[in-house]
């Protein structure tokens with residue numbers, strides 16, 4: 001199944017083709033480099049390499065005007081200005097959960113295609129999705145039309161589920177950050193959820209969100225006492241994941257409003273991130289109000 005917008009299809013096809021290569025290229029790139037990304041985190045060799053690979057390919061697509069990534073400070077201008085033309089801006093988390101490289105656990109690649117210049121609000125996304133490097137490589141893609149899941153092999157993208165929707169009955173939860181660092185109101189809410197749902201937490205946003213999309217439930221990386229702005233990045237993680245989960249019938253929140261309606265100040269803004277079934281996000285927002 002191809003996406004009807006040819007530029008979006010080109011972006012999705014490029015990322016699909018690159019995914020098998022990225023997966024293979026992780027071998028031998030599990031170490032860290034002596035650099036920090038704009039969020040002040042030590043970069044893995046694979047973070048830097050995957051960013052280079054994706055920027056070269058995505059910036060070359062006709063109709064893409066900007067490329068931005070968690071791993072580089074500034075937006076790359078690569079065509080027409082999205083603010084003044086019909087070009088799109090593509091924002092990428094080249095490797096999500098790259099600290100899981102060391103322990104060989106799940107990781108992903110996240111992307112968002114914005115119809116606006118970056119930084120942009122999530123409601124200007126026209127498509128977003130992620131690749132999950134699990135036992136098999138899959139892609140979840142959300143567009144205006146639908147949310148679909150694909151298997152990726154040798155450059156091929158094979159549809160395995162059309163119209164993916166969040167199961168109505170929540171089953172799993174995962175919350176990031178250390179419990180003593182959780183604000184009291186979130187801790188109280190989490191206590192309730194722990195008694196209702198089953199813990200599934202692997203330390204990579206993509207792996208954890210894909211469990212929620214598969215089984216129903218909620219994932220949260222909340223505001224912390226030590227970091228009220230949260231850990232995850234709005235342009236590269238919060239908006240695309242919020243878009244996918246909302247298109248699949250769930251909700252997203254920064255604690256008080258949909259992630260997609262948050263006005264960004266800076267390309268590398270962080271945000272508390274919560275996604276999941278409607279009533280769970282409603283309870284979360286009530287608990288934090």
Ligand SMILES: O=P(O)(O)OC[C@H]1O[C@](O)(COP(=O)(O)O)[C@@H](O)[C@@H]1O
Pocket residue numbers: 041070093095096097098099176177203204205206221231
């Ligand atoms: O282990 P921590 O520090 O709580 O962080 C876990 C979170 O950080 C992330 O690894 C951040 O993503 P990156 O690996 O892209 O920086 C998320 O995937 C995950 O949810």
Ligand SMILES: [Mg+2]
Pocket residue numbers: 093095096097205237
């Ligand atoms: Mg990430």
Ligand SMILES: [Mg+2]
Pocket residue numbers: 047070093094095096097098
């Ligand atoms: Mg990353």
